[in-house]
Amino acid sequence: MTDDLWIRNFHPAPEAPTRLVCLPHAGGSASFYFPVSRALSPDIEVLAVQYPGRQDRRSEPVITEVGVLADHVVEQLGEAGDDDRPLALFGHSMGALVAFEVARRLQARAAAPSALIVSGRRAPHLQREANVHKRSDDGLVAELKALSGTDADLLGDEEILRMILPAIRGDYQAVETYRITPGPALTCPVLALVGDSDPRVDIEGVGGWEEHTDAEFERKVLPGGHFYLVHEQEAVLSAIRTRVTPRPVAV
Template identity: 50%
Template structure:
């Protein structure tokens, strides 16, 4: 069962970690929730302390107002995380969560909290516009797009009651994603690692490689078999990459800097 860290409803912790462990903030995809990253937390514990962001409008925050602006979300989350960045930390996000993790990283860096690394999955670089109008589509068209991307169980999409419960949050996240416009920011100093699926209809290699423009540190791109939600089959490889990218030496170096 997840544990809600004290002082904020925005974070969920599934496993305890060793003293001095890297702290990894995870950001779910559009329509996603903290529970999606439970398998990754299982693989990373106890050497990494994973704290997953829980957006309002889903699970135990179901009755809270949803936020349909990526900028507003980033501002709020960065403020919430400020007290949690006094130890070495990194950020990981998938799809919408990748863009949000980047925006939060930029805000934390501006406040003097430099991340040890940024991991982005299934998302083109912020500097490449990703306009869309699915958030304006009918419910049927929105569901068709969700089916195209995968990641949501068919039983949920085929159940009218369950669908009515999850669709408002999905649509709000699509609004935030499709209306997002990159405003420019100084490059991060930390390593940036991107992950994509070789059959992802939303992002290709060129779009993913553009993440290199957003850091003065090293950049790596890993391509896996699968579509937009390739990571569900490759959490073990992602966990290995996170551990290899941010080892004790990297943490100590960034802490000194």
């Protein structure tokens, strides 16, 4: 069994032919993927990752390295080693980097995922210098407002801000200090999703993910900004189903 501190299964679907592990954005939590889990069940079993430092794990230290987060996720998935169903990965923004590193680690263990779906993130070798995590609290809040990923009412509530800013700052540190290490290309297909008006992620940079797989690559551009997937949920769900649903074997 996986540790339910790390892996949340909102809608168990043991009969589903495939599983999808979802990794949140900076400051995000497993609950962000509750609607995805509800919509895909029972055809796809969704496992949502809960990082330390937020919600019911708020008392735990925030992990500020993408690789360490990936190590923990792989360890937890390994606890469910008796489940041989195909496993796909989905990550948005910071979660895309974590998902990529999880995929690399699984492949190194001869347990490559069936697919990697990355969202709202340029390719890992196109990392840009940034120091948002070193800004003041006001500067960090300004970045969140620019991305429109957090409800404006929450950003105006000082008590709530004090609770969520440490996790957001730590997550930004993880992203901004991440540097890809050399390694083999993935053997699984990669689907890269992006909003056409994302203020931080250019469409060309998203196309760079093609360099990280020896299998099929597809880039899909949808209407919206950094959190396009909230408003384009049906299109995202359709893309997930198409990519991760096992295909009939030709005879």
